[in-house]
Amino acid sequence: MVAGLKRALRKHNAFILSLPALFWLLVFFITPLLLVLVLSFMSRDITGRGTLPFTFEQYERVFTTFRPVFVSSINIALISTVVCLLIGYPLAFYIKTRRSDAVRNLALFLVILPFWTNFLVRTYAWRVILGQSGPVNTTLLSLGLVDEPVIFLNTQFAVIVGMVYTFLPFMVLPIYASVERFDFRQVEAARDLGANDWHTFWRVVLPQTMPGVVAGCILVFIPAIGAFITPDLLGGRDGFMIGNLITRQYKGTGNVPLGAAASMVLMGAVMLSLLVYIRFTARQER
């Protein structure tokens, strides 16, 4: 009897060991997710909470009334990702190609340094920097480039600036990791075989650093599309994003089922981009 139990235990060792994790996922991930899913198909009662009957109304509204919010969110997230890439890719190469270890380590340290300060504080700092009488406007005015202060705050532009600033390390670090693995003599090999700078970059350097680029883009795009603090503080009405839409539904007398539906759609978009990522890396591995 005891021996039989032991054998059974040994046989299902892996399953037993993963029980705590499975339990955790079930309680804190799958259950809430299912709740949100169910909620998203419910109607709104007068206090803003979900109630029966089930309906597609929330999804309808997400795809009609709030479609512009999704479009502009995807826009902002995409532009932020591209700008991060355009800054981060050369930066990773710049750091990698420094001769001295000290300079390289210092540069990497500077990339990570902002994480040491509270995110909210840093975002508020951008309010000051981009403000009517902030350093950017003062400089522009004193140089005579503009006649009156430029309105940066509460625009999509300010949101993009804030996001690029916040997420740049997530772009630089994975790219740096793949640049680190890149064998620079391949540049010479390509040139030796008749490739000019342009062809060397597109056919030899970029393909081999692509995993870092893709990882960086995913790591920036996913948090960017769901961001709500940055657009809240810097975007105003113009920079209103999905994140803000969802928060608003859950706070006060909003529309919880609508928020749930928007969350599901957002999650769908994120999963779609992850799928792209997995497909891409699978192709690289082969």
Place this chain on the structure above:
Amino acid sequence: MSDVKVQLVKTVKEFPGRRGEDAVRAVDSINLTIYDGEFFALLGPSGCGKTTTLRLIAGFEQPTSGDVIIDGEQMAGVPAFHRPVNTVFQDYALFPHMTVMQNVMFGLKMAGVDRREAERRAASALELVGLPNIRKRRPRELSGGQQQRVALARALVKKPSVLLLDEPLGALDLKLRRRMQIELKAMQAELGITFIFVTHDQEEAMTMANRIAVMDQGHILQIGRPDEIYETPRTRFVADFIGETNFLQGRLLHTEDRVGVVDIGDDVSIPAIMPERHAARAGDDVTVAIRPERIAIQGMDVPASADDSRVMVRGRVTEAYYIGTDTRYVVRVASASLTVRVQNTDYQRGMGFKPQQAVYVLWEKHNARLLVD
């Protein structure tokens, strides 16, 4: 064999020193002429400037001063991708994200060769290096020897005017290296392309090259056929780097007809051939070199037979080792120790002489050479 292929004229390459140190002259004003169809070796220890010289020809480095001329054309300002040369890199530098076929086709694609023609030529290049059946594999799935062949095919498919090889066999094990040496040599003879290769392995240079340039500290010390370099080394460095040599220190007594007589102590003096333009005068301290296998050893019971062409001096055996093909003796002659190598044959079996035995050592006069230090 008489057309000049590559020429370096007073070529200098300096690298900036680190942290306020002086600039380093990796290549110090070298002159070098390589002819069409040659298999040419740049030989020297690490840091001698041989790889930098190769990179100057390839176009990865620009000379600080002086010229690099390929096929009669000045290469100053001509980037690597426009030079009629291709390189086989030390660790091959194959493109890991491409298949073997794509690697070999890369250079043709860059040259705008159409796809079908490129495939045909790449396939025949792979056949040439003996790898027709691995086109779809990736470099990391190949053995070192196979990678080496792919690198060779990738460079040769471009039909370069000159093929540069940077320690091409350095990463292979000894057996494979020997085989590749012979294959490379045969391939070069068949294709008729000028090969310039860099190596620190003197045996490899001797086996493959028609001519060798021995380099040290950014200078070319001597250029010549393998046998010239071996038989008539000009400097102590060359004699020491190529093969094994005995060095005898002494004082030059007098010279006559390019033969110097050198006092090596204990009232023993030996004649030594002086290389051209040797500046030593009577009274100078000089070094004489003799190869161990050119020295014979003879018992005292055999009558001495020195004559005009043969040198014979007394000595005493201090050590004797049997090492299979040869027996090595160390013989004390005057204040010097001479290593003598005697091949073990059916007629002359090893260990014929014992330590402490008094012997004659003898050699043909032309084997002892005065060196430039």
